[in-house]
Amino acid sequence: LEGKRVAVPMGTGAQYTFLQLMGYLKVDTSTMSIVDMAPAEGAAALSQGNVDMACGWGGALARMREFGNVLLTGAEKEAIGILSFDLITTTGDFAAGQPRLLADFVAVTAQANAAWNAGDRRDEMLSVIARDAGMETAVAGDTIDDFVFLSVDQLLSDAWLGGRVGTYLDGAAEFFRENGTVPEILPSYAALIDTGPLADVAGR
Structure with missing residues (x-):
């Protein structure tokens, strides 16, 4: 990855994770061309060959997977101390x-x-989740399968x-x-x- 061009949404948790991951892999980020791109833009750039690596989440991440490979899975990142999680917060x-x-x-x-x-109510629950999210059922299923509850x-x-x-x-x-x-x-x-x-x- 050294010397490569990478799309990263700067100022987000994805940037923090990216830098931790590069540190773990012993990649010198000073040699990389890091471009500030929102996940959707990063996915488009990766699909067009304009970047060598892209960071993101959600639907953009699914798009990225069509044109690249996952460096480390969520479980693999967790094992080395890099956490990725969603929180419901309040004041x-x-x-x-x-x-x-x-x-x-x-x-x-x-x-x-x-x-x-x-697992025994997956179809029932997924139809509600997809409807409320405004997504196709199959797409919602693929997205939610990336999560661990x-x-x-x-x-x-x-x-x-x-x-x-x-x-x-x-x-x-x-x-x-x-x-x-x-x-x-x-x-x-x-x-x-x-x-x-x-x-x-x-x-x-």
């Missing part, structure tokens, strides 16, 4: 002011994840919200501060993670 004021609503939301989300992971116990573990996610967020925040994406950061984002509602769902 502290809302969480404190609407504890019952928050608890119900977390519980329903956990039930939906468990139902999807069980963690159980409540997994989420509460040290590997995720119980420890590692907080450390990872602190590292990402420092990266964005150093690169001028954000002017200042908090001393710790790990301290803001409240697993109480999840622990309630788990009966702890």
Whole structure:
């Protein structure tokens, strides 16, 4: 990859992941031509041969796969300490002011994840997901199959919200501060993670 041209959406988690991945692979990014492109633009550039590598997510990532190969899977990245995850977040004021609503939301989300992971209602659930997302069922299925829906116990573990996610967020925040994406950061984002509602769902 050294000396190659790569499309990266700058100032995003994809840029952070890209730099971590290049560090792991011992690729000198100073030799690369890094072009700031949104995922859809990066996918188009890759399809046209204008870049050698592209970073992105969602539908653009599916497009990229038609013209290239995945360097490391999500599981492989996780194994070397590079996390990629989506979070549902809220403000502290809302969480404190609407504890019952928050608890119900977390519980329903956990039930939906468990139902999807069980697999016996896939077709039923996928038709609703595709409709609400405005996607064709097959496309929605291909997209969602790239996701892993963690159980409540997994989420509460040290590997995720119980420890590692907080450390990872602190590292990402420092990266964005150093690169001028954000002017200042908090001393710790790990301290803001409240697993109480999840622990309630788990009966702890």
